[in-house]
Amino acid sequence: MSALPALAGAAGIAALELDAASIGTFLLSRPFVVGPLVGLARGDVWTGAALGAIFEALTLAELPLGGCLDLSACVAAGTAAWLACDAARIPTEACFLAGLAAGWVHARAERRLRRARAALARGAEAALHGGRPAGLGAKIVEALSVQAAATFAVCACFLAASSAVLPALWPRLPAFAAVGARTAFLAAPWLGAGSLVAALGRRA
């Protein structure tokens, strides 16, 4: 896979991810949108849509903000869909696992960013106390830029590493490991759908 499309893909996912908890929220970062869009960009809409549906089912019950931040749904779905639509034809379950890993790493990066962003408000406060302009607009732009850059970095690393490693690694996996990965992938949408229906019933 050449580097340029992967970087463009990472940039697209990073732009959509801003909708998750920074701008909006319009649900443009949800897997049911990201999956088909990535699939369209890669020429395989149905594979992208199917992976989007799987990640949507797995993450729909989570709130987008607050204490619970297990997995970035946008990054997971975008990375998995991009890899699954690759001409190298990486097995879909391998793409699914790579997406899960990317989403998990991004969620950890997001936690760190949330801790670090407190300095922006404190900086605005200190500026006002010192009689200087608070620079609120510049601080908002800074927060958005750092968020997008972090998402881009995570996606680009996972797209590049997975594209390089998985096509060679996957055929060499022991049979039981490949079966385990396929079982997890096939069970995922139904586990997610069951979990969601139970959550809806409980809350209603």
Add this chain to the structure above:
Amino acid sequence: MSELGARLFRRSFFLQAGFSDERRQALGFAWTIDPALAAAYGADADALRAARLRQLQPFNTQPNAAGLVVGACAALEARAAAGDAGACARAETFKGAIGASLAGGADAFFWGALRPLAAATAAFLGAFAFRRGTVGPLFGAAAAGLLVFNAPAVLARRRGVEEGLADPDTAALRVAALPVQSWIRAARLASAVLIFGAAAALLGHPLLNTSATLAAGAFALGAGAARATGGPLRLVAAAGIIGAAASAAVGWTP
């Protein structure tokens, strides 16, 4: 909507841009409301600085419901600038109290009911697009899902700014009178029905070449155990381990 109201409405979409664990939405709120503060205190630099510092205090609410808090605080700050001695304190009390109470109800409505309904609508319509094998309706399904969420969400945000600016004293009471709980129940019921419909249609997807037994077992496990185990992601990991163990032990394949 007034010019100021329109600016507050547009800026409110960036409420969470500076979200932090310590101050939550404070930075975004301060930036959102800044045009109202500048309009109210423009000639008085010290009062403007004090108002900006007030708005940088920790604040958190559901973003689609934040319009009401933004509008009401802007109106109360304007009153304070005009000489109403108690308006500042009312604005701070309003912001703290209504922010927290709005977050509870609006989280349940927007995140807990409307967002699942949007995804379920997209999945249900997308499943039928898949059965027809045509791409156009698939994107129509995603657009329908976005519309289901965004039409009420954007309207709530806009009306919140308008109502808060127009009458900050009674706006919260009018919101409290809305039958939100019945909307939540209806949306969740509709979501569950649509999810069952989409699941039935997607059972034949070639990518999800799943046996009905595995699908039904996973669905039942998700419904029964996801909460106790901390969410479906842990069950996915467990399914992978069980599948690998069954393959190693008896040569099972899914």
